[in-house]
Amino acid sequence: MEILPEGADPLDLNYNVVNWVNRATRGWSYGYAVTDPRTGEILKGSVLLGSLRVRQDMLIYEGLVGAAATGKGGPNDPRAVALARIRQLAAHEVGHALGLLHNFAGSTQDRASVMDYPAPRIGLVNGAPDLSDAYGVGLGAWDMYAIDWLYGDRPGSDPDAAARDKAAAAQRRGLRFVADENARVASASQPWGSLWDDGADPVAELSRMMTVREAAVARFGPEALAADEPASNLRRKFVPIWLLHRYQVEAAAKLLGGIESEYAMAGDGHGAARQVAGSAQGDALRVLLTTLDPAALDVPERLIPFLSAGWSGDSDRQFDIEVMRTAGSTAFDPLTAAQVSAQITLDALLAPERLARLADQHRRDPAVPGPGMLAERLLGLASAPADGPRLAAVRRTVGTRIVLSLARAARAPASGSAAVSQVDQALTDWVAAQAGRRFADADDRAWTLSTARLLQDREALAEALKDEAAAPRIPPGMPIGSDGDAG
Numbered sequence: 001m002e003i004l005p006e007g008a009d010p011l012d013l014n015y016n017v018v019n020w021v022n023r024a025t026r027g028w029s030y031g032y033a034v035t036d037p038r039t040g041e042i043l044k045g046s047v048l049l050g051s052l053r054v055r056q057d058m059l060i061y062e063g064l065v066g067a068a069a070t071g072k073g074g075p076n077d078p079r080a081v082a083l084a085r086i087r088q089l090a091a092h093e094v095g096h097a098l099g100l101l102h103n104f105a106g107s108t109q110d111r112a113s114v115m116d117y118p119a120p121r122i123g124l125v126n127g128a129p130d131l132s133d134a135y136g137v138g139l140g141a142w143d144m145y146a147i148d149w150l151y152g153d154r155p156g157s158d159p160d161a162a163a164r165d166k167a168a169a170a171q172r173r174g175l176r177f178v179a180d181e182n183a184r185v186a187s188a189s190q191p192w193g194s195l196w197d198d199g200a201d202p203v204a205e206l207s208r209m210m211t212v213r214e215a216a217v218a219r220f221g222p223e224a225l226a227a228d229e230p231a232s233n234l235r236r237k238f239v240p241i242w243l244l245h246r247y248q249v250e251a252a253a254k255l256l257g258g259i260e261s262e263y264a265m266a267g268d269g270h271g272a273a274r275q276v277a278g279s280a281q282g283d284a285l286r287v288l289l290t291t292l293d294p295a296a297l298d299v300p301e302r303l304i305p306f307l308s309a310g311w312s313g314d315s316d317r318q319f320d321i322e323v324m325r326t327a328g329s330t331a332f333d334p335l336t337a338a339q340v341s342a343q344i345t346l347d348a349l350l351a352p353e354r355l356a357r358l359a360d361q362h363r364r365d366p367a368v369p370g371p372g373m374l375a376e377r378l379l380g381l382a383s384a385p386a387d388g389p390r391l392a393a394v395r396r397t398v399g400t401r402i403v404l405s406l407a408r409a410a411r412a413p414a415s416g417s418a419a420v421s422q423v424d425q426a427l428t429d430w431v432a433a434q435a436g437r438r439f440a441d442a443d444d445r446a447w448t449l450s451t452a453r454l455l456q457d458r459e460a461l462a463e464a465l466k467d468e469a470a471a472p473r474i475p476p477g478m479p480i481g482s483d484g485d486a487g
Contacts, residue, residue: 004017013044017044017047018093019048021049021050021051026056027050029089029093030093031045031046031048031094031096033045033046045097047090047097053089057081060241061131062078063216063220063224063238064131064216064241065078066223067224067227075130076130076132081131085120087135088114088135088136096115098147098151102115102179102183103142103146103176103177103179104178104179104195105178105193106118106140107199108176109175109200111136112175112176113140113142113146114136114140118136118196119196119248121133121135122134122216127215141173141175142177145170148166152166176192177263178190178192183195185351186253186348188254189254189257189259189357190259190261191254191255191259196247196478197247197248202255203255203280203283203287205252206248206249206288209244209245209248210245210290210291213244214296221302221303222234222306225237230311231309232309232311235324236322239475242337242340246344250344252288253288253345255281255284256284256285256349256354257354257356257358258275258280259276260275278361278365278367279367281368282369285377288348291341292345292346294338294391298394299337299338308332309330321476325472336472339398339401339472340472340473340474342402346401346402347405349374350374350406352412352413352414352415352419355409356415356416356419358371358374358419359418359419371418371419371422371423372425375406376426379402379403381395381402382399382402382430383448389441392441396443400447403454403455407427408465427455428455431456435452
């Protein structure tokens, strides 16, 4: 690559161009091709790299290792890590300009493709987050195969026969490919296709990520701020640390009701989808439920004062959407933080399409956890004893999210009649079980009986489910942008 010659027009078809785009708002980077509409031939590649990506990434890295490391060099320098991410992103967008699709299975095969969306690989060294292996360098095995398949024709050979042979060889090697439609939505069934995830085993990586998150939250504090940076920015930097596990939750949840499918052609011996084994689905559920443990959702007491710093100046939409709702003005609300994290897990577990698949798979294989069992496990967490009044309050807050999320799933047509009836019955049984309970704690009694009354009042429950203001607003997740098909 080189700087565009003086006087050259970036739209000139003679130049394949990478454009650096300065943005004030969140947005995707793009890679696209200008093609001849008559033949499909790529005439020019054009890439737009958004500058705001660096700011978003720096929020994560400085939150993990502290702002003092910025510009100091070494593997934990947030600036160096941000450049490594941009380098990988540039390769990704150039791949699009060459005609490559996303491959969201690359992260499950040791960074097999720059066409995946990579999460930073965060290690732990002496109990502290480590970014020395945050991003890969160079292309992966899938990228090398895909470019050869597209452009590696040999003179005098039959290109179609050669392409078939290369594809068969890639299948024999076990290379995976998962495109957007099987990866982007949280309800997707393909266990190998996720965004911003990592690791060959999505469930094992979620367990590891929860350990990393615990260490990162324990170390988080004012050290994440650079010199003369507004103290209020700590609330913004806290969000991606508190929700460090959010994408691995989605990846692990895809094993529940999971169906491993392949892209195939008639007669090639592939194409028969395989249901994820019941034992693997059970393991996924077990680890996902640990993300709802009150201890994992309790913001450390020492952080709360720092997260309530005042904000002065004009309203900044970027700031407003990237922080969690407060308890009024700038007062940080730790129970809102607990709700937000819990809701990410509940949205993944209770996606209506997932519940419908679980009902069908459980019908055919009792080893698969059915919707009724899933609902019972969640309601068990809502009523489980907590270690002291502080965590009991977190448990009740999360319990409200569990009950309302189950009630919403029981009313979603996409859940299917079997799942709807099982979840509804689990809620009915939970209400009945509260009638004769003895409570040692007045707050537990108040929450439990009030929640039971709400579930029995169909009109009040319907109003509660329609009240979007009562639901936790989850800050935008993807390090850049929102749901879309670019990037």
